[in-house]
Amino acid sequence: MTTPSPARARSLARLLCGRRARLRWVHLILGGALAMPYVLVGSVVVGPAMGATNLFGSVPMQFASFGVGLPLAAVTSLFPPTRPLEAGVVRWLCGVDEDRLAYGPARTKGEKGRTAAWFTLHLGLGGIVAGMSLAVPPFAAVLIVLPVFAGLRDSRLGLPAVFDQAWALALAPVAGAAMLVALAGCAAGCGALLARWAPALLGPSAEDRLAAAEARAADLAVRNRLARELHDSVGHALSAVMLQASAARRVLDTDREFAREALAAIEDTTRRTVGELDAVLGVLRDGDAPGTAPAPTLAADLDGLLRRTRAGGLRVTATVAADPAAVPPLISREAYRIVQEGLSNALRHAGDRAAVAVDIEVVDEHLRITVENPLGEAGAPRPGGGHGLRGIADRARLLGGVARAGAAEGTWRLQVRLPLKGSV
Structure with missing residues (x-):
């Protein structure tokens, strides 16, 4: 036609x-x-x-x-x-x-x-x-x-x-x-x-295209890192605050001291999370290099993280056989986020009265982190783990380590190995 x-x-x-x-x-x-x-x-x-x-x-x-x-x-x-x-x-x-x-x-x-x-x-x-x-x-x-x-x-x-x-x-x-x-x-x-x-x-030219591709890859790496930071920090805070508020509501008339501790933990958790959120958003606004946003470390806030988690009713037992101050800053920061995400998973899936075991030790020049908790009331293994476990695997892989998670005999175990040799 x-x-x-x-x-x-x-x-x-x-x-x-x-x-x-x-x-x-x-x-x-x-x-x-x-x-x-x-x-x-x-x-x-x-x-x-x-x-x-x-x-x-x-x-x-x-x-x-x-x-x-x-x-x-x-x-x-x-x-x-x-x-x-x-x-x-x-x-x-x-x-x-x-x-x-x-x-x-x-x-x-x-x-x-x-x-x-x-x-x-x-x-x-x-x-x-x-x-x-x-x-x-x-x-x-x-x-x-x-x-x-x-x-x-x-x-x-x-x-x-x-x-x-x-x-x-x-x-x-x-x-x-x-x-x-x-x-x-x-x-x-x-x-x-x-x-x-x-x-x-x-x-x-070919050189210009290569430089542009490298710049896009670097920008994507920054965005992925910030996404992990926001997920781990804000996600853990919301889970902790939810359980702390729930626990405070249940015992408000019978155990006022516990209720006050839970409310104080809520205040502390939200204050710290707002500070971390502001730091991460500052990186987005100012275009800083990866890793410039200040993040807590094992040496700086492991005790506080465990205390705030316990305030929600979770029974956390921690065994720290490594000196947090001797862990390289980069490893210490990533290890803190891994422990934080492990506790967040326990808060979401194991129930607010579950017993959680955290074990941090140095084995063969590797920092080994283990978090164990019951599978929860349903007793069924959880599916793939979502973004949290994926973020833990990414953190470990970028540092040359490995991360494994799975259920066995009614217990969910997260185990991560991070190399200490050659870290800064």
Whole structure:
């Protein structure tokens, strides 16, 4: 099924005179304007060499000056601002996607060579289209109105003698309109050619793509780390506060001392969590490097973590056979989060009166963390563990350690080994 003629005509009109074609035409006109100083410099060379006194009266001399000026344009394109400026103009006027262009100065020989080729091509095609845009429309307008204004044939416009004949005079408007269409087609074709070649000549090099990929990977690593921090900190706090509040409500009338301790633990937990949340959000706002957000460590807050957990009714037994102060800071921080997540799992799944055993020791230059608790009232093993266990596995893997979790004989066991050798 063929496209109706009116639709094809509209499609052709958009191709030649649509918004994108007009913007690309403007881009070519700017190239022609940039080419003028180089043409003038070329005329200074061509004039004395050819013995000409009126270069602008000779078309061959103008083309010769243009040809001499383009190599000069290629040399000046080596200045650092050229590629960023050209890329910005190409993005807005030629409709090239932003991620297909490079906006930094050309550094390597290959980048400088491609920039020089682009600048020369832009000025060369722009000079030709700009010259046609100045010369063709007035001449085409004269041809279109020539049959109406017969006096134009006798003026000093330099019209060919053929227009004295009736058939040529009748075809003059058609020739004028065809010249305008040809001009629009030439501008649209040159604009499309520049838009097609722009990514190859002004686009990022392999080194730029690699650097961008590394930057994206680093940003993703930061976001993943912050997501783990928020999950472990806020998730544990919400679980602890929920159980502490529940325990306080149940014994409010019978054990006021325990209720006061639970409320004090809620206050302490929320205060610390708000501080950690503010630190993590500060990293997001300021774009700090990974790990700059302050986080608690075994040496700084293990006792406080156990105390706040017990305040919710969970019976926690801790055996610490390692000196928390001797553990490297990075390992100590990650180990704290692992213990925190293990206790959070116990709070959520084992019940608020369950007995939890935490064991921290050094075995074969590894820090071994074990958290055990009952499976809960249903007595059934839990499914995969969700984001918490995945986060523990990620923390251990990034430090070169291993993490295992599973159910056996009615007990859920989490065991993590973190290497101490070579840690800072």
